[in-house]
Amino acid sequence: MCVLSVHSWYHGYLSGPDAEKLLQEKGEPWTFLVRESRSKPGDFVISVLTADTKDGKPRVTHVKIICEGERYTLGDVKYDTLTDLIEAYKKKHIEEVSGARVYLKKPYYSTRVNAADIENRMKELDKKSEKEVAAKAGFWEEFDALQKQESNLLYERKEGQRSENKSKNRYKNILPFDHTRVVLQCRDPNVPGSDYINANYVSNLLWGAEEPLKHFIACQGCLGSTVGDFWEMIWQENSRIIVMTTKEIEKGRTKCVPYWPDADTDGKEFGHFWVELVSEHEAMEYKVRTLRVSLLENRNETRDIIHYQYLNWPDHGVPSDPGGVLSFLGEVNRMQESIPGAGPIIVHCSAGIGRTGTIIVIDMLVDIIQTKGLDCDIDVQKSIQMVRSQRSGMVQTEAQYRFIYSAIAHYIDSAKHKLQAFEKTKAAESEYGNLAPAMTKMKVSRSPSK
Known part of the structure; x- marks a missing residue:
């Protein structure tokens, strides 16, 4: 053979x-x-x-x-x-x-790889060669192929180019695709562009229609003029989780205007909404805030929004430890699952494509592995192509591309260790399993009679 x-x-x-x-x-x-x-x-x-x-x-x-x-x-x-x-x-x-x-x-x-074999794949991609052409046949070539294919995504972005909407875009070249853009329903028909926000729906389209889908909304960081629209979107979509992967200011440049009130205030008005800061605490690498939102016209109806701000992710770079990001995502998902009927998870950085795309792709791949097992096939490049078909430019750099591999490899390694520990525990229980009924009987017989 x-x-x-x-x-x-x-x-x-x-x-x-x-x-x-x-x-x-x-x-x-x-x-x-x-x-x-x-x-x-x-x-x-x-x-x-x-x-x-x-x-x-x-x-x-x-x-x-x-x-x-x-x-x-x-x-x-x-x-x-x-x-x-x-x-x-x-x-x-x-x-x-x-x-x-x-x-x-x-x-x-x-670019397809068996999930359990991802470490070997990374070693292969990391190999260096004296020949220049061969040296590019690794992470660089896979990411370069993605960049070349980006030009084939000829989806229209007319809404973001309209004169009345141009000022709502943080970066003039990063615009939402029309076919997946979030349309604000409570628009004013007398105000052109009042239904526009720089945001797209993103779902895992690689799963079959019978599979459960987790939905995201990927968007840019708020401008001063778009904070009201941002809260309009959250209320409309019934989103209960916001994942922010940037600091408000980085290297002296504003990346996102704060869309929540200071701790020393009772609350703050944003557009048609009143937002209160109920609680705030800092974990190892991120902050968690509970924000209570209500309509100005009806303060009795409130919704609690959990705001996660990841602090250790440099712009255009990657965190030093993928384990921290995986723990962070685990906490986010546990919270999302605990809220019945919660709408899409909102994810944003500054432009809403680099760090935003990276964290969404990692989460999608982890979901696939959790559902289908460690022996399933995954494809990092194809996954990025898929999310890029819903919002252009997702995952901006080769470093971010490589980080996705590192995060998945870390997740696989942790899962393998947990599985080994579980099997050892199971074996021990099996070895002494015949004692369990006897021990139970002993406890029952020693119970005081009624």
């Missing part, structure tokens, strides 16, 4: 048509990938994008790799591993039956 040497150009059980689609979208001649043969299980196939065209599209050719015993061959030289074979043909050409030459110049890297 052939033992597969797993490599990032290996795409597993991928069909021929799907391989062609991936390579044609890439569009760079001599890009290749390796997949399992569907016609003959046990063999493999190299799919290569050639420099030729067929029916107006770049032609993809498929070269079968035969597995003989423990060795691999294209029909001539035999190699000990699949990696050896691929590395050999990267240095020379493959000749097709027609006589045409095929070259393996650039691997199309698979």
Whole structure:
């Protein structure tokens, strides 16, 4: 039986048509990938994008790799591993039956990984090479591919570009997609743009329709002129949790105007709302505030909003410890689950795409692993593509991309240790389980009679 040497150009059980689609979208001649043969299980196939065209599209050719015993061959030289074979043909050409030459110049890297194997994947991505091209075949290449694909998301952003809405955007180039934007329902028909806020609904679209979905709203940090709209959105959506991943001021620049009152006041008016600070306490890396909100016209109807402000996340950077972020998210989710009927979790930083996107993607991936188990497949790059289809630019830097991997690896490692501890406890209970009924009887027999 052939033992597969797993490599990032290996795409597993991928069909021929799907391989062609991936390579044609890439569009760079001599890009290749390796997949399992569907016609003959046990063999493999190299799919290569050639420099030729067929029916107006770049032609993809498929070269079968035969597995003989423990060795691999294209029909001539035999190699000990699949990696050896691929590395050999990267240095020379493959000749097709027609006589045409095929070259393996650039691997199309698979970003899907088994969750339990994510540490090995990170080590592979971290590997450095003396060759400049190979050195880019890691985190940099995966993130660079994401950046190139961003231009393909040609969704309209007309509302944010309207003259009456331009001043409501913290950054003129970071605008919400129209198809997922939050529309403020209590608009004034006489005021153009009164339904606008720089915010988008974000959900995990990679899950099947039968799966439970957790919903988020990703938005920019408040401007002085948009605080009333912000509270309008929270009230409209019945959101009870706000996650703020920025400080109000960083490096001398305002990142978000405070939308809650000072502790020494009874409360503060924001637009149509009255907001009180009920409590505030500081945890290891974040602050938790309870804010009580009511409509100015009806102060009797109140809602408590839990406001989490993560303090140890530098702008365009990442926290030093992913464990802190995971603990923070655990607390946020426990609180969200404890509030029946709570609306989407509001997440924002300053622009509402970098730190905001990073924390949402981490939470989504953890949800998948918790639901499907440590042996499920996850895809960091595809997850980011998915959230970027709902709000542009989510996850801004390579450092943030790498941090998502680190956070998931930390979560997996912690889960493995918990599982081992649970199994030891279970084994101990099983070993002494026959004593439990006897001990119970002893306790009962010693109870004072009534």
